[in-house]
Amino acid sequence: GTPPPLPISAPTSSPPPLQLPSASRREDRPDVTLPPRKRLGISLGPGYKVGGSSTAAAARPAGGLWMETKSRLSREAWVRSMDASDLARGEVMSLRTTALGQMTEIRELHAA
Structure with missing residues (x-):
């Protein structure tokens, strides 16, 4: 038969938390306002398409x-x-082999 899959152990340590840029560095960037559809497209990434509905579920x-x-x-x-x-x-092959062995043993016992 097929051996059982090997267990996968959980990582022993968690990765360090992501560091947000400092407030002073964020102030250097201008605020940009994007339309909701464009904003959703950027947040989902290129593998997703935004449907015609006004909700993110689209x-x-x-x-x-x-x-x-x-x-x-x-x-x-x-x-x-x-x-x-x-x-x-x-x-099935294992059971067939077992059954054939038992049938042979039964025949030998009857013959004795």
């Missing part, structure tokens, strides 16, 4: 990223199903 992965995600999930599901199939096949 943001969803863009076509290419969505297709890549679906493809990856499909491959992972296929691998899991193949692993389960291999495991079941191994169990």
Whole structure:
């Protein structure tokens, strides 16, 4: 059969907290006001597309990223199903070997 997956240990130390720029450095930058749609697009990054709705819930992965995600999930599901199939096949072979051994032993006992 397939051996169980190895346990993954949690990291022993957490990374240091992110440091915000000092207030004096932030004052050097001018304030910029962006329209909500542009602001949402920047905060989500290039992998997301902002829909026509006025809410942030309209943001969803863009076509290419969505297709890549679906493809990856499909491959992972296929691998899991193949692993389960291999495991079941191994169990059947083991049970078949056990049954054949017991049938041989029963025949020998009847013959004795």
